[in-house]
Amino acid sequence: MNAEIRRAGLDALFRPGSIAVIGASDDPRKIGGRPIRYMLEAKSAVKVYPVNPTRSQVQGLTAYPTAAAIPDQVDQAIIAVPARQAEAAVADACAAGVRSIVMFSAGFAEAGDEGAAAQTRIMKMIRDAGARMIGPNAMGSFNTVDRVFSTFSTAMDRGTPAVGRVGMVSQSGAVGSYLQNLVISRGMAISKFVATGNEADVQAAECLEWMAQDPDTDVLMLYMEGCRNGPALIGALRTARRMKKPVIVFKAGRTEAGQTVAASHTGALAGSVQVFDAVLREAGVYSCQTLTEMVDVTYACAQGRLPVDKTLAIVTVSGGVGVMSTDAAMEAGIALPPVSEATLAEIQKELPLAVGLNPVDTTAQTVGDRAMLTRAVERVLRDRPFGSAMLFFANAGRNARDMEILSGPLRALRAEFPETQLALCVQTTPEFRSQIEELGYLVFEDPVFCVKALAAAAELSAVRRRPLVTPQIEALAPVVLTSSPDEARSKELLAAAGLHFAQERVAANADEAAAAAEAMGYPVVLKVLSPQIAHKSEVGGVALNLADATAVRAAFDRVVSNAAAAAPAADIRGVTVAQMIRGGTQTIIGAHRDPTFGPVVMFGLGGIYTEVLKDTVLRTAPVTHEAALEMIRSIRAFAILDGARGQEKADLDAIAGAIVRVSQFIAAQGPEVESVEINPFIALPEGGVGVDALIQVKA
């Protein structure tokens, strides 16, 4: 299917001129009645054609026996019939020439083999017709701007939603619908919504891409359980970043048990949690763990103003809230630059017990006159520019008298500091909440949630300002491999890609071993060479730290006879003689091909750090040198490379260079190259060197 058809199908999904509702119901509460009711209620300009062979009218509209019988161009068909009638309905829709189908019907791939087969047949019809489909088993989509409601979501029982600028993509209809309600309850409104159901055709990533380009959408929410097309998701997230639209993501299925439930729910392979996390982190999105957090952060981004930097002022009537908010700010990575002592002294003229330079605690002195509070806030905000400010005014928002006193000064503050994101943290009634919001303030109840949301908005804003770097895949010649190469060949291939390894030679006898050692310089290591012996140490097949030719000759005889004794059937071909690397820190540089997201590169310290403490970091490959340095710095044990406990600092640029080379190597290979591992890669005070390497090829 070409890109134009793909795109036209999505246009016809979100912005159709006409819709046929196959399985239209006269009952406005039934699934087949709801979209008609919603569009009638919304006074939609979209032409709606009910299709129902048993009625001439549906909800007051002329009904047609089939979609093909509609005497008009039909852009979209909604299918709301039982599963057994769905194939006929799709055939009808295709005959009517629709570009897009929204399939509510359930009982397909999610319901077992028979359903999966039906889904495959339906997809063939749709592909042949050059159309696109949302679903099956989808709650559908809507577009508040153009009043298109191709959904049976009961969230519309609150009334068809107002026009807003938040785009929402959900793999779960019920989660999307619930989120929609939470978003509306928070005073926000949605531009476009889609719940993608079984994703037989259109997937969440493609919808996100469409919304990222939609001029009516400013902020994107994505609920996801698993991704069927990693590159499409990465692409959509990059488009959002290029369009400077914050993306707030809830990825469910973080635990093994959660992934099992996800697999039986949306059927999408949940994939590696660590790789998914890496993709989201690289994309600069905000990842949430609760719906509350998701709504909070969206709310902080959706008011048309994002913090210009990562600084926060806190003015509070409660010292305790100052303490917990400071904890939250430190943990969320937003700075609390102090105001001057002179500013505090000014505040103390009116509020003698006021304390602190940021947070500024006005204490309970303002209970009698809340206007003293806003004067203190003004002094703080005049002291220096702040990206955001949180004003904790306790219960002021419950109280008509306080609100009367405060609304004028709050309006004046808003006008005086147009650049600063202002949030009021108060307990409030719904009415006062709306009033405060209309003044241009965010309103939160929980101070820690407030700080976290402001910090998230500041970070999403910072991401928008950072340049979007696309690491180029170098034109390395891909190696052609039909089976996994041995260690020596793996090193050759990686050395050709620019990696450095300890010098190493094969020696068939003691004389050759001694000559090799003389040529490369002492000390050296001898390792027995035999395709049958994988664990060389265990058979006594390794000799370390050999200082001269005599030692090398003796060691040759010893390791070969040890190996022969331990593995009598092994074909012993001699030894490898290698430079012995002294000092440094053992690290691991690896790469593998993730089934969803493709090549990724991994870094960690050797041995226990990786195997027991799981102290590793991943990125999609290839990476830039800067990204590789970030990877190195992000591991918990980084201090070990940075000279902890009196050790020499490792050459971080050398490690980063090796990570870049491995990432370019895997990115250049065909899909048959499954993984690469340099273990250990010894990080030295100057440079670094690989000691062992393995490339694994798909069998």
Added chain:
Amino acid sequence: MNAEIRRAGLDALFRPGSIAVIGASDDPRKIGGRPIRYMLEAKSAVKVYPVNPTRSQVQGLTAYPTAAAIPDQVDQAIIAVPARQAEAAVADACAAGVRSIVMFSAGFAEAGDEGAAAQTRIMKMIRDAGARMIGPNAMGSFNTVDRVFSTFSTAMDRGTPAVGRVGMVSQSGAVGSYLQNLVISRGMAISKFVATGNEADVQAAECLEWMAQDPDTDVLMLYMEGCRNGPALIGALRTARRMKKPVIVFKAGRTEAGQTVAASHTGALAGSVQVFDAVLREAGVYSCQTLTEMVDVTYACAQGRLPVDKTLAIVTVSGGVGVMSTDAAMEAGIALPPVSEATLAEIQKELPLAVGLNPVDTTAQTVGDRAMLTRAVERVLRDRPFGSAMLFFANAGRNARDMEILSGPLRALRAEFPETQLALCVQTTPEFRSQIEELGYLVFEDPVFCVKALAAAAELSAVRRRPLVTPQIEALAPVVLTSSPDEARSKELLAAAGLHFAQERVAANADEAAAAAEAMGYPVVLKVLSPQIAHKSEVGGVALNLADATAVRAAFDRVVSNAAAAAPAADIRGVTVAQMIRGGTQTIIGAHRDPTFGPVVMFGLGGIYTEVLKDTVLRTAPVTHEAALEMIRSIRAFAILDGARGQEKADLDAIAGAIVRVSQFIAAQGPEVESVEINPFIALPEGGVGVDALIQVKA
């Protein structure tokens, strides 16, 4: 002050028969007017005597010029005068013979040296009078059962609070007041409340102890920034546990920046975060990081029913919510035991697309008739006993028709499963929320918060069932030390307390060294012995792995001459000869005296694990053997001791035994012994042995 006076003072704080309000105001909005207004509004039976020299009546009550002039026994005085009049007011209260003072007045220790001096003078008067005081700078206390409102909290502007069973202790008045509002908004009610202000006399821990024993209080909330009396806090938490009352704690000041703000706020030393965490964990309380979490968990505990075990059933109309709730359950440590396939098959008779054994996802099939949902829930709960159940019914709670259908079946479920904690997770209106709560259900909006709160309640319930073990301090003879002993003496003292060390002897010359080695067996280690040389390796003063007498003699000469060359002024007394311990894993066992909580014991792996990865665990000392085993198992790197990467498993009982001995040792010592460290303690496959030890004594 004896315990009886202390206790009588708290009784007079929370349950006075009569109160003098010094600084009484006729204006019911002023700080000195509010408590009178609250008690009048609440039709309190407490006798309230306004004290105001300029008025004969205050808010309709007869006023007195001084408290001493009141012709009645006065149990409590509230002081609501400016700081400069506060000393006179205290003198008056003492003259009136009060047992308890609630001091609203601010401007004391929190306001600088002058205020601190005034606070000291006030405390002397109060001690001399045998009274107790809350404050100064305190928001005060209240008792809803007996209608005592010794507070100026504006939270009462919503009306004097109803009688409930939640006790609340807060070091911050504004946080307490805000929390009180959040608790009331959540449909709960408070029994006793206190905000302790400057804590010149009565501290938070003592109030918690009082409430733990209060028959009208079932659940305890504690907001704390720093603890002035660690043993009192530990005692109060133990009382709460003995009385089987869940305690929910918010400890603010987790970060360094937060601690700095806390120090200027409540003035209480924030103390070591790690020790505070250990104390709370050992006490079996629930620690929160947000006010929302604190209110959620209290809510889950305050309905008179706690989960009988840590099992959770999830029935959901949304598969996606099933996924995120499963993640949350796994992370919160509550189990999701599956129902039988037969039960699912029963459910599928009515809901053919239903899927999953726990969570059970009914899908969107119940949109038309929500009663199908409760029938599914009944089948799940009949399948096997569950401690808790979360029913995710999406937007059902917004909808009058759904509520009409659901309320009968929900009532029937509640009656059929009286033991199970039932929570409904829905978006709802305030009216429907109350209706559902009246049926005996908890109501949450965020499914992850719901699961976390149910898991917390289940854990708090499990804590109540576990026996409260008090490790006895053994009658070890305390050592008398005036300065820190050297390594050899440290080991002697610890060996006398039951710890094992590698054998070691002092040798003044090469012959003595060889003789010592012969006696203890090879291999041995030699270390130069000099009070001036602390870092022996750095001067070449250590020789490892010496296999015979010749090697020992040579090594003696080498380490002594190396040391002499490196430190010509050092008094070199010879060497120590020690058994060389091969294999095993280096651990650290330490103990120190926390300024707040007293002796604590620490365990971690040696070197980088402790110094760089901070992978250590603390407990208050002494510990039981079981507690020591829990400590060992709780470190991140535990797998290293448990045989990861083909290593031999360490003898955990031997490590635990050593931890117990160190914990008993520090607990038996006087305050001059500041710390003990055995580093390394080598954990072996059988047994374990200390290699180096140091006891530090206060200079």
